[in-house]
Amino acid sequence: MIQEIADALVTSWRNFASAFVQFVPRLVAATIIFGLGFVIALVVRRVIQRFLAWMNFDRLTLRSGASEMLRMAEMPPAEDLIAKIVFWIVWLGFIVSAVDTLQLAPFQGLVEEFFRFVPRFLVALLVLSVGFLVANFLWRATLLASVNAGLPGARLLSGALRVLVIAIGVVMALEQVGLATGVVLAAFAITFGALMLGLAIAFGLGGREAARSLLEEQLRAKRERESDTAPHL
Amino acid sequence: MDTESSLPDVLLRQLIAVGQVDVLVGLPTLNNAATIVDVVRAVHVSFTRDFPRLRTVMINSDGGSTDGTTDLIRGATFTEADRVQTSHPLRTLHRVLAPYHGLPGKHTALRTIFAAAELTQARGLVIIDPAGPSTTPERVTELIAPIARSDVEFLAPRYRRHPRDGILITQLVRPLVRALYAVGLDEPLGAEFSCSGRFASHCLEQDIWSHESARFAIDLWLRTEAAAERFPIGQVWRPVPTVTGSKTTLRDVVHQVVLAVIESLRAHESFWRNANAVSELRTWGTDPAVMPDVTPWDYQALAEQARRDIVEIRPLLEDVLEPGLFVGVMDNVNGSAPRIDDELWVRTVYGFATAIQHGRAAMDHMADMFVPLYMWRAAAFMSATVPEAHTAVQTRLDALCDTFQRLKPTLVASWSNEE
Numbered sequence: 299m300i301q302e303i304a305d306a307l308v309t310s311w312r313n314f315a316s317a318f319v320q321f322v323p324r325l326v327a328a329t330i331i332f333g334l335g336f337v338i339a340l341v342v343r344r345v346i347q348r349f350l351a352w353m354n355f356d357r358l359t360l361r362s363g364a365s366e367m368l369r370m371a372e373m374p375p376a377e378d379l380i381a382k383i384v385f386w387i388v389w390l391g392f393i394v395s396a397v398d399t400l401q402l403a404p405f406q407g408l409v410e411e412f413f414r415f416v417p418r419f420l421v422a423l424l425v426l427s428v429g430f431l432v433a434n435f436l437w438r439a440t441l442l443a444s445v446n447a448g449l450p451g452a453r454l455l456s457g458a459l460r461v462l463v464i465a466i467g468v469v470m471a472l473e474q475v476g477l478a479t480g481v482v483l484a485a486f487a488i489t490f491g492a493l494m495l496g497l498a499i500a501f502g503l504g505g506r507e508a509a510r511s512l513l514e515e516q517l518r519a520k521r522e523r524e525s526d527t528a529p530h531l
Numbered sequence: 532m533d534t535e536s537s538l539p540d541v542l543l544r545q546l547i548a549v550g551q552v553d554v555l556v557g558l559p560t561l562n563n564a565a566t567i568v569d570v571v572r573a574v575h576v577s578f579t580r581d582f583p584r585l586r587t588v589m590i591n592s593d594g595g596s597t598d599g600t601t602d603l604i605r606g607a608t609f610t611e612a613d614r615v616q617t618s619h620p621l622r623t624l625h626r627v628l629a630p631y632h633g634l635p636g637k638h639t640a641l642r643t644i645f646a647a648a649e650l651t652q653a654r655g656l657v658i659i660d661p662a663g664p665s666t667t668p669e670r671v672t673e674l675i676a677p678i679a680r681s682d683v684e685f686l687a688p689r690y691r692r693h694p695r696d697g698i699l700i701t702q703l704v705r706p707l708v709r710a711l712y713a714v715g716l717d718e719p720l721g722a723e724f725s726c727s728g729r730f731a732s733h734c735l736e737q738d739i740w741s742h743e744s745a746r747f748a749i750d751l752w753l754r755t756e757a758a759a760e761r762f763p764i765g766q767v768w769r770p771v772p773t774v775t776g777s778k779t780t781l782r783d784v785v786h787q788v789v790l791a792v793i794e795s796l797r798a799h800e801s802f803w804r805n806a807n808a809v810s811e812l813r814t815w816g817t818d819p820a821v822m823p824d825v826t827p828w829d830y831q832a833l834a835e836q837a838r839r840d841i842v843e844i845r846p847l848l849e850d851v852l853e854p855g856l857f858v859g860v861m862d863n864v865n866g867s868a869p870r871i872d873d874e875l876w877v878r879t880v881y882g883f884a885t886a887i888q889h890g891r892a893a894m895d896h897m898a899d900m901f902v903p904l905y906m907w908r909a910a911a912f913m914s915a916t917v918p919e920a921h922t923a924v925q926t927r928l929d930a931l932c933d934t935f936q937r938l939k940p941t942l943v944a945s946w947s948n949e950e
Contacts, residue, residue, distance in 0.1 A: 357889070438847060438893075441844060442896055445840045453846075527779060529695075529696065530697065530781060
């Protein structure tokens with residue numbers, strides 16, 4: 299009996315030692331990959347920052363209004379933000395690779411999943427960035443055009459347009475990463491549809507007289523504006 | 532510059548038939564049937580009576596008139612009085628009609644006329660505004676004579692304006708050109724001018740003609756180009772033009788002027804950064820002496836419109852102007868009466884020029900943002916000067932020119948310094 303217990307203990311110890319001996323190299327390799335990945339990610343971040351500075355990327359963000367939006371959101375400047383995102387993508391890649399090296403059953407196939415996700419994530423970021431740029435440009439253009447045309451509520455109109463374009467960009471980005479696609483699309487469609495329906499009812503039923511007065515005033519003001527250059531030239 | 536390729540075949544054939552000339556008269560037209568016959572007659576009498584020995588050609592470059600302008604030019608005949616004055620013509624005044632091709636706009640017509648001047652080796656070129664006031668033979672002679680005598684190579688019109696007339700000129704364009712280009716040009720914008728053939732050939736070699744902004748920037752660019760390239764410039768008295776029936780709104784005009792100014796500043800940066808002592812220009816012709824009155828207009832309404840617009844675009848102005856400048860402007864706009872002192876106005880103009888140069892927003896957007904600021908300044912100027920005598924107002928205008936000149940170093944310093 300005692301001998302059987304001893305044999306069981308020895309066998310168990312041998313199995314543990316064998317598994318440990320097999321696991322340690324993998325653990326060491328994973329640790330090296332983890333540390334090396336951190337260093338490489340740091341280097342890549344620095345390279346990206348230098349490259350964007352060389353390209354005068356800050357001028358582009360200033361001109362497009364992106365830097366102002368980031369400042370209002372209490373986020374770092376665009377070039378720092380991009381460098382940080384790149385840093386995390388690179389390091390996450392190495393982390394995933396390190397975890398895969400450990401050959402732990404629940405995490406099998408993680409590397410493949412990660413590298414399938416990264417391009418979609420980058421495209422989503424691109425869609426979001428373009429959405430913000432377009433939204434800002436349209437906001438500025440609409441505000442100026444509305445002011446020039448003498449339309450009331452120019453800032454409200456242009457602000458609403460900016461929010462709408464950003465919302466569309468966010469929905470497209472979420473769809474790209476595949477995050478709760480159905481829910482997001484349904485929520486957006488319902489919200490947008492309800493808003494448009496409400497505006498149509500309010501304007502069509504309740505605002506007819508106001509719309510007529512506004513149009514008449516616009517036409518009259520336009521005729522006056524056409525002949526107002528004489529004292530200035 | 533390949534002169535012949537920029538001229539349509541029909542015009543080229545006619546010019547070859549005309550041969551070499553001394554003076555070329557350019558008539559860019561677009562629906563000027565009401566005045567064109569008188570203009571043609573005046574040109575004919577002027578040349579035949581006052582420049583009988585010069586070989587001349589009159590070229591009409593038409594932009595597609597639908598009111599029969601070109602037919603009227605072709606068929607213009609002369610009265611008995613004209614024939615008495617021109618009873619012994621030595622030369623033939625050739626008359627060439629040709630529509631211009633390419634982008635619509637005055638700049639295309641001018642390019643065609645300049646190319647024709649180069650082809651015919653004209654020593655002098657005069658551009659007549661067919662809608663200009665009282666184009667008499669004497670006025671045409673005054674426009675040509677200094678160029679024909681080679682006294683100057685660019686002759687710009689000068690008007691005996693009331694100091695409260697032409698606010699966009701007196702508050703922005705004139706002091707800006709004076710300070711930056713160091714030339715005492717009274718009217719930097721103007722449809723009429725005359726120049727030497729050498730200047731016309733020089734202009735043909737420049738890059739301006741293909742720019743979109745040349746449509747409205749060409750008049751200012753010609754004058755600043757003459758100053759920057761040190762062509763001798765002079766002025767000639769002309770009757771004050773009247774702006775009637777214009778379909779262009781004030782906003783469009785200010786927008787175009789802003790773009791024209793920036794186009795010129797970019798083209799001549801190396802000159803105006805170093806130009807300092809203002810040189811006053813000689814003026815030819817008969818001084819009208821009598822100053823026309825100014826028609827009263829509602830500057831209070833303009834001020835209220837400007838105030839509303841500035842409040843609406845406040846977030847955009849905050850992005851573009853330096854903080855101190857932005858606060859100063861908004862303090863003035865929030866006041867009870869329209870007010871913006873000379874120093875703040877000049878700093879705002881220079882601030883906008885710098886912001887456009889640094890690309891803080893699209894140039895069209897920047898020009899639109901400037902419009903309500905100019906409207907505010909115009910209203911403030913009127914509000915301050917309506918009770919004053921015209922001599923006091925003229926003193927203010929001179930002081931504004933000095934302020935533009937004094938603050939020029941800030942523009943020079945900030946123009947190339949990117950943040």
